[in-house]
Amino acid sequence: MTSETDFIAALRAIATDPSARGLIDDAAVLEIGGKSLILTHDMIVEGVHFLSRDAPEDVAWKLVAVNLSDLAAKGAAPVGLLLGYSLGGESDWDQGFARGLGRAVAALSAPLLGGDTVAAPAGAPRFLGLTAIGEATGPVPSRTGARAGDTLWVSGTVGDAGVGLRMAVGELSAAPELLQRFRRPEPRLALGQRLAPLVSAMMDVSDGLLIDSARMAEASGLGLEVELAAVPLSDALVASVGDGQRTRVDASIAGDDYELLFAAPAEASTAIEETAAALSIPLTPVGRFEAGAGLRIIWNGAPLPLPSRLGYEHGA
């Protein structure tokens, strides 16, 4: 990863505009005409982020959902998408992708505004890029704003998409909603807009609860303690793989959940619980930020050794 780290360091030295937020956040924030525009760009690559045998409809959905999840974490409503698409020479795949894209932009209210289509050299993997533009509906949280004493919260349940991935590759047979969770993640757009005014920091869980919350703590210059027993698991996950320390660690280092992860002071708890009730989305306190540095995982009142990896690390 050294050459990637060096490259990103070189980009950081270029991205000196305050709107870039030092490239630490998942999105840029551009103030224009009295509005805050949120800008994000994510790429997915065949053989890295999706498999050749994945249905093109699912790939299109996921490309839209992962970008909108970055907007959700900023409390933004989508205003437009630009697609970068490499034609792979298989017309059926392209048409399936277009169908899936049409469904995603309609279901998620994110209008397609433009983009570019290029012919890829024969045999090249598909490269798909999407730029999402959103408009903030209130204050714009970053991942750097957590304060000592804040509670760490997570929305919904984690680990479902991780089990879904194991189902997709044929490693496991489990409840179909877990596979669906992997293939068709739902960005938490309405929730993000409600939470933005209440939180001190927010980001989405794309690479895993542990790695993403450790990133939030580090970006905020704090330490963090996560209570493994508090990590919210779905009934379908527990029914499929049971419960216990191992399941909870696996769920906390699995990626692709696209839940919201946020830090908030104690006085926001009532408003957060009201938001959970209003939207019927569980919001669960799972940890606490503290002065210092580093991540600690607590199980049965005592710290657990950290797992050898905290989640996915596949780019910036």
Next chain:
Amino acid sequence: MTSETDFIAALRAIATDPSARGLIDDAAVLEIGGKSLILTHDMIVEGVHFLSRDAPEDVAWKLVAVNLSDLAAKGAAPVGLLLGYSLGGESDWDQGFARGLGRAVAALSAPLLGGDTVAAPAGAPRFLGLTAIGEATGPVPSRTGARAGDTLWVSGTVGDAGVGLRMAVGELSAAPELLQRFRRPEPRLALGQRLAPLVSAMMDVSDGLLIDSARMAEASGLGLEVELAAVPLSDALVASVGDGQRTRVDASIAGDDYELLFAAPAEASTAIEETAAALSIPLTPVGRFEAGAGLRIIWNGAPLPLPSRLGYEHGA
């Protein structure tokens, strides 16, 4: 090209938002907070749009320049860039690219705000995407607005980059400024902003004067007559490859010039000539729009048969 045409038709059916302009234009126009934001995304692919042996500094420059050229054609000033970058596993190349990107964003006043870096599978060609966001400084021209009787104008000189490409592949030895023109195109940002209030339609010349002006005529529902003798050639080009019908056709079907092409009524001519003088950029009338359809090329007072291709056709 059928599968590409089908795919783009499917995208057009999805992109129903008025900001998308039917995907006919090179950029989307988003009205927000009383401002007009211009959004464009272009990809370049190794082996298609650039060669493996091209200097990464030049590739970075070109990626920025081609996107900013789309902003120029809308009379917009750049406000930000998002980069989609695939790491090719060669650290020197990545560092050269970052250096070139740093120089381009500084020279062209387009701040890098964010993006995504992905690891590409081994052996995959490099895919580079850039989203450029601009703010219109006045009315926003499209390529659909030309009217019968309008003059077709082009900025600068055309064909230089085409000769530069032949130099780059070792086909020809000629003046070094022509190679530079191919490797380091200069988007006409200041000119575009001055011209936007004066024109009825504007676009950039990326694929060739003839193909791009035919596209403008078609999008505007008009026919077009181009006077080959009027097409502006640089002294360096004439010194390298001579002048005459063949040279002028070659220059008119060569791509990568990134000049501005625009339609304007006769009453705008004085203001256009003043703009040319103020910026020291030649602006040359090269044709006339007329009722009807189709492109005619005039040479020595008579129509020439159209060349078998009018320019590059490499995507949408």
